[in-house]
Amino acid sequence: MYAEETAQLIDTEIKRLLSDARTTARRVLTDRREQLETVTRRLLQIEVMEGDELRQILGIPHDASKAVSAPTPAPIPAGE
Numbered sequence: 001m002y003a004e005e006t007a008q009l010i011d012t013e014i015k016r017l018l019s020d021a022r023t024t025a026r027r028v029l030t031d032r033r034e035q036l037e038t039v040t041r042r043l044l045q046i047e048v049m050e051g052d053e054l055r056q057i058l059g060i061p062h063d064a065s066k067a068v069s070a071p072t073p074a075p076i077p078a079g080e
Helices: 004-031 033-046 051-058
Strands: none
Touching: 004 033, 033 051
């Protein structure tokens, strides 16, 4: 079990990480508001958007999307 001081340090760090993440998310949403509204209007028209169109609206080159793809999750062993 963690000592009370260690638990406090962990709690403080978690709060800092969450605060930083919230600040970053708000900044990204604010900075890209016009693009997000464009995506929203387009989705209201067509309901489903292909990646190429989304990248075009967001100004992301097609090849750059490969660099930011999410890793494939590890398989869950049978019986868990």
